[in-house]
Amino acid sequence: MMMMMMMMMRLWVRWILCRVVSAPGKVLITGAYLVLERPNAGLVLSTSARFYAIVRPIHSDVAPDSWSWSWADVKVLSPQMFTETTYKLSLRDSHLRKVAGDGSSVFVEQALQLAVAAAKARLQHATSDAQDLLRKLVLQGLEITILGSNNFYSFRKQIEASGLPIMTSSLASIPSFSPITSNSGSIQPGDHAIALPEVAKTGLGSSAAMTTAVVAGILQYLGGVKLAVHGESKEEETELELVHMVSQAAHCAAQGKVGSGFDVSSAVFGSQRYVRFSPSVLLSAQAGGRLVTPLELVKQVLTADWDAERLPYALPPGLVLMVGEPGFGGSHTPSMVGAVQAWRKADPVTANPVWVALAEANQGVERGLLHLMECAESRHAYNTVLEGCCTSSSDKWKYLFGDTPERLEIVEALLETRQAFINVRSLLRHVGEAANVPIEPPSQTALLDATMDMSGVLLAGVPGAGGFDAVFAVVLGNTVREQVDAEWSRRGVLSLSVQEDPQGVSLELCDPRIDRSSS
Template sequence: MAVVASAPGKVLMTGGYLILERPNAGIVLSTNARFYAIVKPIYDEIKPDSWAWAWSDVKLTSPQLSRESLYKLSLKNLTLQCVSSSASRNPFVEQAVQYAIAAAHATFEKDKMENVLNKLLLQGLDITILGSNDFYSYRKQIEARGLPLTPEALAALPSFTSFTFNVEEANGKNCKPEVAKTGLGSSAAMTTAVVAALLHYLGVIDLSSSCKDKKSSDLDMVHIIAQTAHCIAQGKVGSGFDVSCAVYGSYRYVRFSPEVLSSAQDAAKGIPLQEVIANILNGKWDHERTIFSLPPLMSLLLGEPGTGGSSTPSMVGAVKKWQKADPQTSQETWRKLSEANSALETQFSILSKLAEEHWDAYKCVIDSCCMKKSEKWIEEATEPSREVVVEALLGARHAMLQIRNHMRQMGEFAGVPIEPESQTRLLDTTMNMDGVLLAGVPGAGGFDAVFAVTLGDSSSNVIKAWSSLNILALLVREDPRGVSLESCDPRTNEIASAVSTVHIE
């Protein structure tokens, strides 16, 4: 029986750079872009002489990359050895498999491990990974087809579209796929989906919706294993907000102390996984997360400017270097940025509360403001209950302008384009449009993407305006759902929905 799990991509709205250090917080939104992992046995039955086997087969398929990798898993020390060409290796999935199986070993009693776990492993693991189109840039394909840069053109592409291959290498066997990403955290979502599917498949956790009472501890298990696998695959301990979002969904996040993963780094030095995993599972995971999502009648929009990607690690490195070289200025900049981030959080929570307590006034203001530029919003403050809504909207805008200002300054000091001039012009133009609450560069900034938060029905006008500015609005929206068990292979869903739209005369 196949197990299918999915995990969402993310947009870090506030907390870029600051989120690397405790106790700074960031607001991270999970999206409807999801990575899927499908786990099933390779063999229906175990051969009679399987008791003597010391190895299990693992097959990893990535249809979008037209890749299939074969591995041998040592049942003694739980390590994977790739037996197909090294060009097709995926370190994130490799670490996810090793740590998920090690977690099963650490969790099960000896008899259950020998009977249930070994039986499942001896049947082999057939793992397929699929990412929503939203994780990748298809701008070039749209332009090559002479289509307009609109979400409709994106929606017309088949789901889980294959990537184009570099032309000059296309006749070679190991041609590398040409994959431009949109910055939604594909490696974190992929790692989380694989870990969740494997842990559920092996019986370590139960992610089915009927198991609500156990769910938080099960999610915590997915979180610990996915964070560990992701950090080892990356070769460094990051802030972890992307993995945490892939597990838990939209929230306000404060990172875990990096020391909790010191034992995982020992595993990289050759210490057996069985010894390492217990320390990781029993470690002091002190990350903090508070539920957060956008207030009602607001939408998240993401746009792809098509000016080429930015390297987050090199930008983070430059900011850290500046912090060391000029601790006084950098501390002052971070303090102001942190205050502006908190101010935006406060305005959002006020707006959510007002929507709950004064829905009619809140809805009236949003419905009117969505058709006006921000300088006209004050006209809607015709009575006290509407005035507080307008004040909170303008307060959120002001906080975002402060955030952008401090992020730009930080980029200038560190010598990296956190909000490059081209993005500044685009964001200023966007924030001037009817019904736009705020706009910014997500995460570490750079050229990858821009985001906007729009009021009411104003999204469609922003999308049209972006298209005329050569900005491709993506199909991504906020979806607060974290890691989930799916009922079937997402490709069969696509076929079913395609069939249902066919009209038979």
């Protein structure tokens, strides 16, 4: 009886000390390729698809001789991949050494060691009690369970095998956090053969969301930050800044190169207008963090001059984000970006004017959406116009709903946004043809044109670098969403069960596996 009570007490202590943090996936609707260079901006929407990091102690207490230990235990669990990996963490410099298991991820490893190092750096001037608590928590060991929403991964094979239609409702019938399938080989849709990524993904930025969730989860657990609960008031900007800097460094070190960072920024701060930081702030991380210890890298990152620019952003009221999976298993974004950069370098005379025109078209989309946000202040007229436009093609909007100056302004804002985005698509196709990469391949063009011809559809395009991994649409309300879902299904495109969620990294109140709606 006593043994059972002690065991229950240990489990209770582990649960009380548990911390669950989530970070969202993203959709970049403007800024493809240009966002790599300052001062070009990108509009990025964070989504309801989230990665979760559940952090709890391995041991219920520490041994009396723990003062002499130089290594702590770490365990990483990935139930969706059926993997468990154990490590030893250096108490001196936060370096991680693998002990056993075959499920290691360089993104998780970098996030782990840099987050612990950042917690130490954050608390180095704190009280001795706070520092003692940090040391105790590390010595108790860190168990990190990582879960990703089903929307990050392709479940078409399971849906097809079950005989269900390729629709959102079928995806919703799959249990949350289901096992992930892998790709193999390559496919050739149309004229382009594409190498498939190892895991069949949907292009929502899984590595950035996972890295951010792990960094934030460990920092929250060790007392380095205090995050706001998901759906409640936002945390102080300084709390998120620490998560952002460390997550960018970890993601960069894992990739071995400095990317644009918009995916990590949206995972931390949520939907935003983003201008990248100067790459020089992460030069030490670019070498994969091999040139310095995790503690040294974190100190460099925390004292760097971060000059990224961001403005909070969300779609105007009534506009609904949709994301579809065409079923090709994904595209290899780095190779596409490399090909576009090579073309620009080889033929600047042709490329530079296209770049300028693309920047102007992106700004046109921004202006149009901001105009719509202003129009939404006239709530009755705005809702009336959106409801009417849901049942008509865009070429009729102005004639049917421009009968008063107030309504005409709303319709014109819709049409200017739509036309600017049509220009963006046209220019991106031109870039793809010139660089010989499938930014918007013919199969996607046919799908997107058909989608934009539907009543109530404002925009439809390929997010981010484009390719075959995803399409998105912005539609005027949920009724139109259902219609697009049916049309996409008819064309073999699976509409994901995601929507815009403007909030970034957040503290969760419970394990997401007990909440079916989390995926």
